[in-house]
Amino acid sequence: MTLTPRSDFDPFNYTIAHNSLNIILSTPHRSDDATTLKALNDPRVGSNLSSVPFPYTESDRDFWYHTTKDASDLSRREWDVLQQDRASTGTAKKWMGSDQWVSVIRVGAPGSKPLEEGLIYPFIGEITFRRSGFPQIEDVKLQRQATDANAELPAGDPNILWDVGYYLIAEYHGKGIMPAVLSSLIKEVLVPYMNVHRLIGVYFEQNLASKRVFEKCGFRFVKLVPKAVSLPEVKFIASGFKEREIGIGVMQWEKALPT
Template identity: 25%
Template sequence: MSTPSTRTPEEHARLLELHDSFKPVWLTETIQLGPWLPSDRDIVVEYMNNPKVYSYLFGPPIPYTLKDADEWLALRIDRMSKKGSPLDFAFRDMTRGGRAFGCVGTSDESDEVLDKDNTGYWLAPEYHGKGLMAKALKMMLYRISVVEAGKRKFNSFAFVDNWASRRTLEKVGFVVQDDMSRSIVKYGTTIPQWVLRLYLTEEDVERWGKETIEAKPLPSLVH
């Protein structure tokens, strides 16, 4: 399989077309989930330089530059699922012209290599406490990972004492693995992490299919 560094221009063009053709999903009546776009570069820089955001991520460079944003956004196009859907989605506030304010990343890694699997996310501070992330995680995991890639097992991490992130994952069904430990070195400091995992039964999959229903947008936001 090709990797981003070995992908031909033709392959990249095909992925770009698939990426840009993905139909956004309405998470709420005013918020969409859709692919990241090159035009989001300024927004990415803004949030990646906000300590209320980067402090809880695994290690974006600080200061975060437009070059960093361009490289990250380009990689979003290369990180495609087996059926050609994006794996990283931007939250967009359609009452603010579609301004991006967060990210949820799903996975198509095999269930046999859970250690490499990582369900990740971040959200702008002004949108915290609204229940958006748990809902988005469930919807994207189901639509992309469960349905398209056939996954039933998922892995995620949260910094120890980041209870908000842990509670978000637990709302989706992730469980802390008390017998597993992990830490990363971030900006010269070793930070321990919780390992959380989600195992779906076929009954869970059927239930999720009924629960992950796209919202109806406000009529004023439909073009």
């Protein structure tokens, strides 16, 4: 199956299909700060995110906001160049993807459309794609070598391995939102505009709900890396987990061959 990019598509502001909610993907905004802090200090969310500090402070949020805003701004500049190139040549010579892709997940009122100028719908989560850190490689030296080589590949190279990470505020768990978001981004952005061929997702071994998200989006199980993450004491206490050292499951999506 060949995916044809949509000429009217805005990857920084669009509505995705969901059976009961109006889910809108857009860019980071400072008005999301309070909800983000509340979400990531909720053990139901923060305890399952290995790279997120806990407790999550205003300083942590400020750093992450600027990181994601810079990444989003870079993606938008790449998008503008890509559109200009395709309009002038009719080909896909340029690709996005020199840095990470970030989509903020929002929920709109019934019947809501993509965001109008100056309007921000409520924040309910975030999904990020970045060049992979190869979590499936357990040897630290080999992992670093693979990560460095992966980072050097030019945007659009089909050999790039990407990682995906995401979270939703706890009130929206179990509603089928993340499979809809992840599958939509793969189809609408990653494949036609970034030429993504391989994508890695990881989950804490006890977080089977996250594993099911990946399965619903066509990921296959690669391996379980035992005791891959050692939780800081405060996060371990808040989590309620039985063990401080957590194994991670590694899942991989691959672009289907043309039929």
